Amino acid sequence: MAQALTDALDLALAKDHTVLVIGEDVARTGGVFRITDGLLQRYGDDRVIDTPVAESAIIGVSLGMAIAGMRPVAELQFMGFSYPAFDQIVNHVARIRNRSRHRFTAAMVIRIPFGGGIGAAEHHSESMESIYAHTPGLKVLIPSTPYDAKGLLLAAIEDPDPVIFCEPIRLYRAVKEEVPDGWYTVPIGEARVERSGTDVTLITWGAMTKETRGAADLLATEGVEAEVIDLRSLVPLDRKTLVGSVVKTGRAVVVHEAPRTAGFGAEVAAVLAEECLYELTAPVERVTGWDTVFPLKRGEHLYLPSVERIAAAVRRTLQA
Amino acid sequence: MAQALTDALDLALAKDHTVLVIGEDVARTGGVFRITDGLLQRYGDDRVIDTPVAESAIIGVSLGMAIAGMRPVAELQFMGFSYPAFDQIVNHVARIRNRSRHRFTAAMVIRIPFGGGIGAAEHHSESMESIYAHTPGLKVLIPSTPYDAKGLLLAAIEDPDPVIFCEPIRLYRAVKEEVPDGWYTVPIGEARVERSGTDVTLITWGAMTKETRGAADLLATEGVEAEVIDLRSLVPLDRKTLVGSVVKTGRAVVVHEAPRTAGFGAEVAAVLAEECLYELTAPVERVTGWDTVFPLKRGEHLYLPSVERIAAAVRRTLQA
Amino acid sequence: MFQLLTPSGDLTGPSPLDLTMTRRLYRALVFARTYDRKGMSLQRQGRLATYAPFEGQEAAQVGSAAALEPDDWMVATYRDAAAMWMQGYPLELLFAGRTGDERGGSPPDHCPVLPPSITVGGHMVHAVGLAWASRLLDERRVAITYFGDGATSEGDFHEAMNFAAVFSVPCVFFCQNNGWAISLPRSEQTRSETIAQKAIGFGMPGVQVDGNDLFAVYQATSDALARARSGGGPTLIEAVTYRVGPHTTADDPGRYRDPAEADQWRRRDPLERVRIFLSEREAWTKEWQDQIEEEAGNEIDRAVGLAEGLPLPTSSEMFEGMFESMPAHLVNQHDRAGLR
């Protein structure tokens, strides 16, 4: 997935002179995860910018640039370091269009590597996508395949409104896939059916798509055909695909890595309870991270939803 | 409610010399809403502290004090100004206990006036309680009556862990009620049944308790007996009362002022979809603020859930 | 502290403005004060939401804004209506904003002024970004940002100053030190003797000027703008002035300060010294004063009329305000809003 993201940034910088990449260590080192590797050499330090360690300024300055007509793609090193910029994101980036009734806008992308599973230090394994999904004025995208990563990032850069672009750290190097050269976009707001099935619908996004797919494959050996939906876009949410699938299967399990309480899985369950209650033949299960701090390396296995945990929830649902 | 909160702070300052009040304009002026009025004169500027305009420092410094054994009650003037302190709240206040495995703790309260309806300027009408409810390590309390305001605030101050204490601005002067003198607490994590009924359960909190109660009274004139539950505590959540009521009525409508997507109403709906799906005879409706920026004075009426909107949702639920 | 015109109207250095220009700006000062007093009285009549008066700060705002080019960016606060108006922000929109109407935040295309910042401190970084973009786009535009003494306590002030200096962007930081952050006096906001000296920590030039001195403010701002435009980077200007009114119409200064202090400062009024300067040069008459006050009054009444004449906002505007094109969930919510 890393390479697909680099391709997207490379294409965008080449095509549109207003696009620029800005963040901590994005230029000289090509970023903590090397996503911006080589861009400085190709586009120069006016367009690939290493900043001081100041997340609020990175986002606030990017907003100013966006208002003036640039298209900044800002990188925050980890989701845990997006919080110092929370005020700029919520109070300003998400609101300048409405505040000025379309006179000033924020066509910008905020790239945020997120999620755990690589034994990182504290704050480096956060999954707080739902706080951004709850913020009016933002779009929240989360790719889980190289193809989607490139297509969604290009769509985000084209988008006239601000996009929070969450990149699952665990998948950067995990999934390899040939992606088309050249410019293509994946439409924002459309979920992807990762696997189709008829017995139960598993809804997920980001790195958990891997475990969820794994659970579906395991269940297949037990004769259970699970449909796996990768939302890809939390805001806007593709209710049609979501509800359509659950109407078909009558059962739903939501899987995410973020803490359970008020996680985005709650929104998914709420949508189902609103729109297809009568089609539901079993309670909507949520397999999520716990309401605890994400553990350090030696305890990660205690927190992350596993194939087994997901499969167990599905079995409960089927027995219900 | 304002007076009840002042009483609570007064009692706490008098009883425990480690308690202190800190924030912008809390001392000389007694706070924007006069909640801390008179405390400076009674307890001196070592314990009732006016700070420079710096929310992150207010919370971070309070955390340091708490670690050293003080019990700070910090005030952030409006929820929209809690975002500059978001990093301190999420990355530090909520985590110091776990990070140090109980060696260092954060017995502190963060008071945040929130919600709209008074025609205030931008950022002064926010309801983002769910982002704090989603943060592991925090308790989130929201009183809607003077009695609860005093009892919950004292409980929060006694609590050994950090509490986000959200005060509904619209109710500060709206509801009058005699509250007992002296020290009493309302247990954290217990919902309050504002009105009992048998036909449908209305779940709400904060200022919306008023409109929701209004809707229940209106519906009573139509022969509908609605049970109204004021959660009071989002974290921990009183699932027993919540689920018990819905099992009884078979119908649920959640009402809150915050934006709809990933609001805490989603969590409530998700809990119901998990725990009493079979008892639900109608889809769980959410009557909420829209996924828009909270409008300025002239447009507030377009955003805030009204008695009529709530009643309409209930009627839909009953016809379902 | 840099000063060119004493409270008694005497020049202590060469005036940067000729008589015609001085008269033009005196007229603007009168406009500003008329606007401000109108704002206070309208709020008292319940026709405006909370209002934040700037009486006493007119010279700081008018003098600095007068030095700008028409296309220079401006990022200011809830208390800077005079500066915004000087840079082309329509009066009626300033009033509309104060009635609590989002449309007040939407200036015409030619007006390079952002809607006023309500959060304290968060807007300066936006000015840095605007200034930076101006350089990237090979424009000669400078960005000026207005903020108060209290705002210098926020972390975002620090980050904005640092980015501006590190990337040497054409940005002017204009601080109106009006003595108070609501109830907190300047002396308890920071132990630094001046706010200007905060520039030292960023390797940026900083200057302290008499904020009630139209000439000094104009001169200092012109110098900073010239340096910025010629690639010399940012400057911090501390304009020492005073908020003679309340913080807002919801505030009662009696709770935290001695009225004598405000009276002191009324004697250093920014309009009066210019009036004396002009009249000593036969460039001011009572008739003219009456005339410009009347013109200001009429112009402002017209603007108030337009603002109050705006129809109530519709829910369509609310929903359409969020994105360039409404996503399905907002369309859906918009429909429900229709049925209430």
Place this chain on the structure above:
Amino acid sequence: MFQLLTPSGDLTGPSPLDLTMTRRLYRALVFARTYDRKGMSLQRQGRLATYAPFEGQEAAQVGSAAALEPDDWMVATYRDAAAMWMQGYPLELLFAGRTGDERGGSPPDHCPVLPPSITVGGHMVHAVGLAWASRLLDERRVAITYFGDGATSEGDFHEAMNFAAVFSVPCVFFCQNNGWAISLPRSEQTRSETIAQKAIGFGMPGVQVDGNDLFAVYQATSDALARARSGGGPTLIEAVTYRVGPHTTADDPGRYRDPAEADQWRRRDPLERVRIFLSEREAWTKEWQDQIEEEAGNEIDRAVGLAEGLPLPTSSEMFEGMFESMPAHLVNQHDRAGLR
């Protein structure tokens, strides 16, 4: 820049330490370096999670921490193991933290050191709060906080410095300017000539010292602590040093800096100059060096053993870690976690 001991071991001023104390601290320097090299090699063997080496910064950490009273608070970062160890943080817990175990963050009750801060800049305000509480509780404790040059770019640095100065709390801000914030050189982090001069904007004393000079660091810190303890308020100390290793084991300095730079600094090694100073005074022998290196090695191996001997964390510890008593929803989740 304040210096007492030159790289070649010559005194340029009176030493604040007698020979015995100097030997004690030299021993600590050797300990620190042994610990650091062990950390690197263990990580390379996959026995630690990412490791952030501090080679080259030993004198800055040992010299400053040596000046503390045993109950002075310390709030430091991921790169400050030597300073934390000096203030009583058990070696085995430092290692445990680096293996990725929360128990490493839980020092014994008598140890007034917070677990290392992983976020950059956010921890300094905690030190300000600790120092403030010390005054409110009539203790004589001072709080010292360690941070890097890069951290001074964060808004929280500004807010911490300002609160400390405004409320005149007994806090010492100890900045290890090691030349780099990952790949960003000091010169591109801020345009101010020194970091010490950032104190001016807060009306706080600031001093720049040779961070590789044990004596100068000890002296400057002692002075700052004394001032703080006697009610004189906070001080900013800039210790100029260098990170000769990578930012962390995940970093490749070859991508952003010339190896010659590190070699330059190796010639200004903080241990060597003390060794020369001692040997010129017959207070250092090869035998003693071998002995303390062996002692360090053994002590550190013991600590590593203890850290690696810790049983894997249980889910009970994870859930119990959140609150003093587990709320129902966590009990519930704990149960489910049991059944996987």
